[in-house]
Amino acid sequence: MSGLQGLMDGRVVLVTGAGAGVGRGVSAAFGAAGAIVGIGVRRPEAAEETAADVAAAGGTPVILRCDVTDAAQSAAAIAQLVADYGRLDAVVHNAVSGRSSEATDFENTTLDEWEDHSSVTVRATWRLAVQAYPHLQKSKGAYLLMSSPAGIEGSERAPFYSAVKAAQRGFVRALAREWGPDHIRVNSVAPLAISPALENMKVLEPERVKRIEGLVPLGRLGDPETDIGPPSVFLCSDEARYVTGQTLVVSGGRFTSL
Amino acid sequence: MATASRTLVITTGSGIGTSIATRLRDRGDAVVETESSLDLTDVAAVSESLRSLVGSGTVDRVVLAAIDPSAFRAAPITSLTEDQWDQAAEYSMRAAFVTLQQAYEVLADGGRVVLILPTVATTGVADLVPLCTAVEAIRVMAKAVARRWGARSITVNTIEVELAAFMLGDDVDGGAGAAAVPVVPVLGQPALPPGSAVDDVLGLLDMLATPAAAAITGALLVADRGTVMQP
Numbered sequence: 001m002s003g004l005q006g007l008m009d010g011r012v013v014l015v016t017g018a019g020a021g022v023g024r025g026v027s028a029a030f031g032a033a034g035a036i037v038g039i040g041v042r043r044p045e046a047a048e049e050t051a052a053d054v055a056a057a058g059g060t061p062v063i064l065r066c067d068v069t070d071a072a073q074s075a076a077a078i079a080q081l082v083a084d085y086g087r088l089d090a091v092v093h094n095a096v097s098g099r100s101s102e103a104t105d106f107e108n109t110t111l112d113e114w115e116d117h118s119s120v121t122v123r124a125t126w127r128l129a130v131q132a133y134p135h136l137q138k139s140k141g142a143y144l145l146m147s148s149p150a151g152i153e154g155s156e157r158a159p160f161y162s163a164v165k166a167a168q169r170g171f172v173r174a175l176a177r178e179w180g181p182d183h184i185r186v187n188s189v190a191p192l193a194i195s196p197a198l199e200n201m202k203v204l205e206p207e208r209v210k211r212i213e214g215l216v217p218l219g220r221l222g223d224p225e226t227d228i229g230p231p232s233v234f235l236c237s238d239e240a241r242y243v244t245g246q247t248l249v250v251s252g253g254r255f256t257s258l
Numbered sequence: 259m260a261t262a263s264r265t266l267v268i269t270t271g272s273g274i275g276t277s278i279a280t281r282l283r284d285r286g287d288a289v290v291e292t293e294s295s296l297d298l299t300d301v302a303a304v305s306e307s308l309r310s311l312v313g314s315g316t317v318d319r320v321v322l323a324a325i326d327p328s329a330f331r332a333a334p335i336t337s338l339t340e341d342q343w344d345q346a347a348e349y350s351m352r353a354a355f356v357t358l359q360q361a362y363e364v365l366a367d368g369g370r371v372v373l374i375l376p377t378v379a380t381t382g383v384a385d386l387v388p389l390c391t392a393v394e395a396i397r398v399m400a401k402a403v404a405r406r407w408g409a410r411s412i413t414v415n416t417i418e419v420e421l422a423a424f425m426l427g428d429d430v431d432g433g434a435g436a437a438a439v440p441v442v443p444v445l446g447q448p449a450l451p452p453g454s455a456v457d458d459v460l461g462l463l464d465m466l467a468t469p470a471a472a473a474i475t476g477a478l479l480v481a482d483r484g485t486v487m488q489p
Contacts (some may be wrong), residue, residue, distance in 0.1 A: 166397065
């Protein structure tokens, strides 16, 4: 990823949900761009591989306990980065509910399941914004939300996941206008990428994965680090200084009408 | 032209939902409407209310126009407490889930569900982040539900109107509530001359109730007289 080199040199970024999947890949991409990467995870022991990726890519990893449903933890994670490195340039909110890959039986489920999704993807989106605001205002930084194509087209299997991911897109458009005068940019990425669940499916149901890949014009699912990472870094970098309020769909052409 | 024989209107007790219910009733449609005091996030209360309103039968159409009024108060997100954020943004999302879920139980096969929302989330509005967040969530929840309920030939569509029309309904020209409507930046002036948003929505509701509209589902119909023209 030599194209990223220097894009975020010395910049400080917090990535939530960074222990695996897209969060791990995006963290590595920020490392390749020269960033100090706050690896936000619920269990610090689950962040070792991400930290190794970030360091190998040339960045500085900082493992942070950051369950985004816990206001004190996310505040402490931001405070630690600012205390240790003097600034915060970007927040990438990637964490999702542990139930996000499960099907939701909309007609029969309860509000508890809604809260599982909403607390991580809606409430924490707001709370992280409020907690990061003074620091992003100072650095003229960026807030990037990891949304989803499901949040645009609506998924039959995942109505709650779709709704909370759509919520993030409404949030992005409005907050981009609200924070524009502060020169803080607010964007989102809607990725189609290999997840840990899809990695398992590759082994257990290779034909199903082939069918999914067949729907992608570029013929494959995105790699979190090399396909989703660079556009995410770009949106947080100075190269995207005039981009705000947008959702960038990074799906190999799978979703073209959103 | 009223083709739906019985309509359930779910509202917070004001705005365009209430105006739609009144106008449908005035022209002779069979309408049942939720009480303004009903907590739309209380599953048991909503279930009991809908069962009580509908009785042992079903409804052919559900109109959902329910955004918590606190979402219309313009304020920067950094000024909100967690409770204020919850009420302004998340209450309406929970209400959409609970009311759609419970309405499914009283809706006839082949029925029509129409959500009415303000256009704000299409462009985004500063100081209305909770409202924009809720509206976009509900709009896409409706799409997901449209996909799920198609097997019962139920259609689910969304109509969006300007914020003032959504908040005030037929009272939009009355002046009393107009001062409370936040300023919404738009891309231009309406392309069409001024008119009644309630009439506009009634026309679309009638259209969506016809057999000719049986194949329209998961759609967004923007009835703002050509102001936003997106997406």
